Amino acid sequence: MLLSRLATVxxxxxxxxxxxxxxxxxxxxxxxxxxxxVASTLAFTTLLKNASPRNVERLHDDDDSQHYTLFPLAxxxxxxxxxxxxxxxxxxxxxxxYDSWGHPVEPGVGTGAELWAWIGDxxxxxxxxxxxxxxxxxxxxxxxxxxALDELRTTSxxxxxxxxxxxxxxxxxxxxxxxxxxxxxxxxxxxxxxKLLPCKASAGLATLLxxxxxxxxxxxxxxxxxxWHEDEGVEVRLTFQTVSDPLRxxxxxxxxxxxxxxxxxxxxxxxxxxxxxIVEVSLPQDSPYNLSPEPTLAEKDVAWFDIQPASxxxxxxxxxxxxxxxxxxxxxxxxxxxxxxxxxLKESSQAHGQLSVVLKNHESYPIQAVYLETMPWIVQFxxxxxxxxxxxxxxxxxxSNLSYIPAVPxxxxxxxxxxxxxxxxxxxxxxxxxxxxxxxYTEHPPDAQRGWDLPPAIIAPLNLDTNxxxxxxxxxxxxxxxxxxxxxxxxxxxTLLAFLFGNVFNLLTRKFVVVSLKPxxxxxxxxx
Amino acid sequence: MLPLTxxxxxxxxxxxxxxxxxxxxxxxxxxxxxxxxxxxxSTHTNNWAVLVCTSRYWFxxxxxxxxxxxxxxxxxxxxxxxxxxLMLADDASxxxxxxxxxxxxxxxxxxLDLYGENVEVDYRGYxxxxxxxxxVLTGRVEPSVPxxxxxxxxxxxxxxxxxxxxxxxxxxxxxxxEEISAFDIADAFEQMYxxxxxxxxxxxxxxxxxxxxxxxxxxxxxxxxxxSQVGENSYSHSSDKDLGVAVIDAYxxxxxxxxxxxxxxxxxxxxxLFSSIDPNKINSHxxxxxxxxxxxxxxxxxxxxxxxxxxxxxxxxxxxxEEEAGLAGGNGEDSVSSTATAQxxxxxxxxxRASRSKRHTEPISSTSTTTEANEIWGWVGSSTRTWGAVALxxxxxxxxxxxx
Numbered sequence: 009m010l011l012s013r014l015a016t017v018x019x020x021x022x023x024x025x026x027x028x029x030x031x032x033x034x035x036x037x038x039x040x041x042x043x044x045x046v047a048s049t050l051a052f053t054t055l056l057k058n059a060s061p062r063n064v065e066r067l068h069d070d071d072d073s074q075h076y077t078l079f080p081l082a083x084x085x086x087x088x089x090x091x092x093x094x095x096x097x098x099x100x101x102x103x104x105x106y107d108s109w110g111h112p113v114e115p116g117v118g119t120g121a122e123l124w125a126w127i128g129d130x131x132x133x134x135x136x137x138x139x140x141x142x143x144x145x146x147x148x149x150x151x152x153x154x155x156a157l158d159e160l161r162t163t164s165x166x167x168x169x170x171x172x173x174x175x176x177x178x179x180x181x182x183x184x185x186x187x188x189x190x191x192x193x194x195x196x197x198x199x200x201x202x203k204l205l206p207c208k209a210s211a212g213l214a215t216l217l218x219x220x221x222x223x224x225x226x227x228x229x230x231x232x233x234x235x236w237h238e239d240e241g242v243e244v245r246l247t248f249q250t251v252s253d254p255l256r257x258x259x260x261x262x263x264x265x266x267x268x269x270x271x272x273x274x275x276x277x278x279x280x281x282x283x284x285x286i287v288e289v290s291l292p293q294d295s296p297y298n299l300s301p302e303p304t305l306a307e308k309d310v311a312w313f314d315i316q317p318a319s320x321x322x323x324x325x326x327x328x329x330x331x332x333x334x335x336x337x338x339x340x341x342x343x344x345x346x347x348x349x350x351x352x353l354k355e356s357s358q359a360h361g362q363l364s365v366v367l368k369n370h371e372s373y374p375i376q377a378v379y380l381e382t383m384p385w386i387v388q389f390x391x392x393x394x395x396x397x398x399x400x401x402x403x404x405x406x407x408s409n410l411s412y413i414p415a416v417p418x419x420x421x422x423x424x425x426x427x428x429x430x431x432x433x434x435x436x437x438x439x440x441x442x443x444x445x446x447x448x449y450t451e452h453p454p455d456a457q458r459g460w461d462l463p464p465a466i467i468a469p470l471n472l473d474t475n476x477x478x479x480x481x482x483x484x485x486x487x488x489x490x491x492x493x494x495x496x497x498x499x500x501x502x503t504l505l506a507f508l509f510g511n512v513f514n515l516l517t518r519k520f521v522v523v524s525l526k527p528x529x530x531x532x533x534x535x536x
Numbered sequence: 537m538l539p540l541t542x543x544x545x546x547x548x549x550x551x552x553x554x555x556x557x558x559x560x561x562x563x564x565x566x567x568x569x570x571x572x573x574x575x576x577x578s579t580h581t582n583n584w585a586v587l588v589c590t591s592r593y594w595f596x597x598x599x600x601x602x603x604x605x606x607x608x609x610x611x612x613x614x615x616x617x618x619x620x621x622l623m624l625a626d627d628a629s630x631x632x633x634x635x636x637x638x639x640x641x642x643x644x645x646x647x648l649d650l651y652g653e654n655v656e657v658d659y660r661g662y663x664x665x666x667x668x669x670x671x672v673l674t675g676r677v678e679p680s681v682p683x684x685x686x687x688x689x690x691x692x693x694x695x696x697x698x699x700x701x702x703x704x705x706x707x708x709x710x711x712x713x714e715e716i717s718a719f720d721i722a723d724a725f726e727q728m729y730x731x732x733x734x735x736x737x738x739x740x741x742x743x744x745x746x747x748x749x750x751x752x753x754x755x756x757x758x759x760x761x762x763x764s765q766v767g768e769n770s771y772s773h774s775s776d777k778d779l780g781v782a783v784i785d786a787y788x789x790x791x792x793x794x795x796x797x798x799x800x801x802x803x804x805x806x807x808x809l810f811s812s813i814d815p816n817k818i819n820s821h822x823x824x825x826x827x828x829x830x831x832x833x834x835x836x837x838x839x840x841x842x843x844x845x846x847x848x849x850x851x852x853x854x855x856x857x858e859e860e861a862g863l864a865g866g867n868g869e870d871s872v873s874s875t876a877t878a879q880x881x882x883x884x885x886x887x888x889r890a891s892r893s894k895r896h897t898e899p900i901s902s903t904s905t906t907t908e909a910n911e912i913w914g915w916v917g918s919s920t921r922t923w924g925a926v927a928l929x930x931x932x933x934x935x936x937x938x939x940x
Contacts, residue, residue: 148682194630454711
């Protein structure tokens with residue numbers, strides 16, 4: 009009886025444990041760009057099959073033991089602790105040039121730190137409390153100051169940031185999004201990133217993560233994405249994107265690249281824990297080239313290399329026959345994206361400024377796009393001055409579905425969300441007057457003369473199959489007091505001295521008498 | 537009524553005396569285990585480091601390089617990242633002005649890259665403030681602060697606190713915006729002492745007029761050193777032509793030079809460190825404050841503060857078995873020491889020559905049995921005295937009571 013009971017328990021435990029399995033895939037995508045640069049995206053995906061997010065209502069109870077072999081434990085513990093179903097963290101440096109480089113493989117290219125998460129509602133602690141815990145835990149894990157993504161920068165733009173995976177239908181979820189454009193990215197963010205990988209940086213494609221070359225790139229960005237797919241399980245995708253410039257060396261005339269020239273390293277051996285290790289190279293269409301070694305599979309415009317069975321170090325290289333001709337390349341190539349966006353802030357004085365966004369539609373059909381602005385309270389909109397001009401003429405039917413959550417000074421940022429319709433082959437200019445805020449003395453950062461970074465605006469096209477686009481960040485100059493001590497000391501001292509001297513002088517040299525004013529008779533006023 | 541109170545008093549006194557003597561005995565055994573090896577006589581069990589660079593902007597590259605030199609040193613000598621709190625007020629390595637991204641160099645020829653590929657910065661940018669430093673030191677952090685940003689020390693931790701930046705007479709500037717004074721630091725250390733958050737602190741400062749920053753300390757077990765006296769500046773060492781800025785300060789340069797020649801097994805002392813800095817070369821007079829430090833400086837190892845070196849006993853396998861069999865028959869007081877030797881057994885490194893380990897263990901085994909015997913006799917004698925005193929007191933009270 010006891011033995012049969014034990015046997016059933018044992019069988020159940022082994023069955024349950026056998027069902028949770030983990031798969032690790034790694035992929036490198038290399039794309040030569042039309043201006044001579046090379047965009048590369050490393051993606052490390054770990055899938056925890058048949059796992060599901062933690063039940064939010066039982067968050068205060070002790071959690072079940074989680075046994076992972078490939079799935080990163082540090083990240084898993086944080087997400088289960090705060091009941092987070094989906095999370096995206098990106099740390100980027102540089103400005104992504106959509107016109108020259110097209111759309112990136114991973115869409116989150118906003119400069120600085122961007123964190124957004126879908127958090128389940130219904131636990132004893134509020135979503136905001138758990139959002140704070142999540143930010144600080146990730147700040148500690150990735151050595152970045154994400155704790156600064158507090159209520160000054162947090163919004164909830166649900167239409168634009170829809171979940172990329174699935175959300176459990178049993179609990180309602182809330183979105184929290186925050187971005188910190190002035191966050192730096194450096195080796196200390198890469199160190200814990202590498203520690204989350206099964207093979208670390210010693211085998212597989214992760215050996216290409218050489219910080220001295222990655223942080224030398226024209227644009228680089230790191231991403232951590234956690235999703236839940238209802239029929240698959242929990243997926244963690246760690247990405248690192250770079251845009252490197254083979255032509256930066258003044259002696260280089262050709263846009264040749266190889267692993268040695270891009271990353272400074274070769275892939276010495278494959279990661280045994282990986283189910284697949286693939287390198288995907290986009291082949292140039294308009295100039296002769298030479299690709300070595302031989303790809304495993306090649307089509308007209310893409311070549312794949314499977315480096316899992318590689319026996320010697322892998323160094324994929326592409327060499328071009330002709331020299332790089334920048335003028336020819338720019339003329340031949342079509343615009344890389346259907347939509348071009350440019351955002352500027354004209355700020356002539358503290359009270360008068362103008363935010364303008366210029367959207368150019370290169371296609372021959374109208375484009376509907378959502379324009380989202382999550383502006384900190386330091387720049388406040390005058391919504392009644394929102395105007396649109398099409399190729400220089402006023403255009404009234406540009407806006408629809410406008411939703412605006414105004415900013416709360418010293419606290420919440422403003423969320424401005426409008427659906428724009430841009431006709432074919434035309435330029436739409438959207439302008440709005442803004443005013444800048446006056447900060448309290450203690451709210452200025454230590455380098456107040458630099459100004460404040462404004463987070464990127466997000467353009468999400470609806471009738472295209474491309475992902476959202478990020479505009480570059482803006483720098484706004486706010487009125488600063490004079491922090492210099494000598495000036496303050498001189499002013500205070502002079503004022504005090506003047507006050508004291510004036511009073512003493514008056515008391516010494518003037519005599520104060522009381523004069524009684526009799527009502528003046530009319531006869532006294534006469535001319536002599 | 538009275539006999540009942542007398543009985544209670546009697547029981548209470550005897551229980552407290554028993555407790556006092558039992559813990560006394562255990563403490564002596566523990567002290568004996570730690571003091572058995574080496575010349576260090578240190579009673580610390582773990583090492584922590586708090587390394588702070590307080591200056592922002594590219595032209596203060598050398599202050600970040602100072603803090604990173606100490607980071608490299610303590611990491612190389614064995615303190616893990618989880619026990620190091622590194623605070624850098626600005627990003628020099630991936631700064632847009634840095635011609636060599638991902639690197640921070642310590643010398644003009646760019647031979648030594650301090651950043652490397654495995655660095656963890658705990659507080660960076662705007663997070664390096666006076667408030668955060670004092671919160672980290674005293675442990676009064678908000679509940680949301682993650683574990684890697686906390687100083688989780690206990691009363692057996694040796695802490696190395698290093699600060700670099702711009703300073704003056706009894707103050708240190710944080711990010712050109714606020715200042716920490718010597719009184720703040722002294723009070724923070726006193727809070728740590730009251731809360732038993734350190735065993736010993738080594739406080740090193742590399743700023744102008746650095747010696748004034750430790751002049752106000754008043755808590756015990758703190759050893760402090762600074763790079764220049766009051767009225768003196770601390771100078772940078774040299775600048776790199778390609779980077780365009782000074783890469784390291786002179787005082788830290790010579791400290792780093794000495795440390796690069798030290799490894800985990802080094803027996804160099806703090807006195808060697810302090811004597812190796814030549815005031816003529818650094819153009820300032822460093823100072824040392826050791827009046828609050830109870831150990832002599834020539835017996836204090838550098839690795840007591842800079843390294844995470846653990847005490848290991850290597851015991852040969854046969855000797856360990858005999859010892860345990862011999863002591864197993866003893867009374868309960870021996871259990872502490874026998875478990876200590878059992879643990880020492882687990883550190884046996886295969887391949888060691890038997891003769892060497894025998895030489896090492898024989899005197900220990902003989903002295904351990906004799907000290908055990910002495911301790912037992914001592915305990916018996918002192919407990920007789922205590923019981924006698926208690927009985928005498930009880931008799932006196934009873935006699936007075938019966939008379940009245």
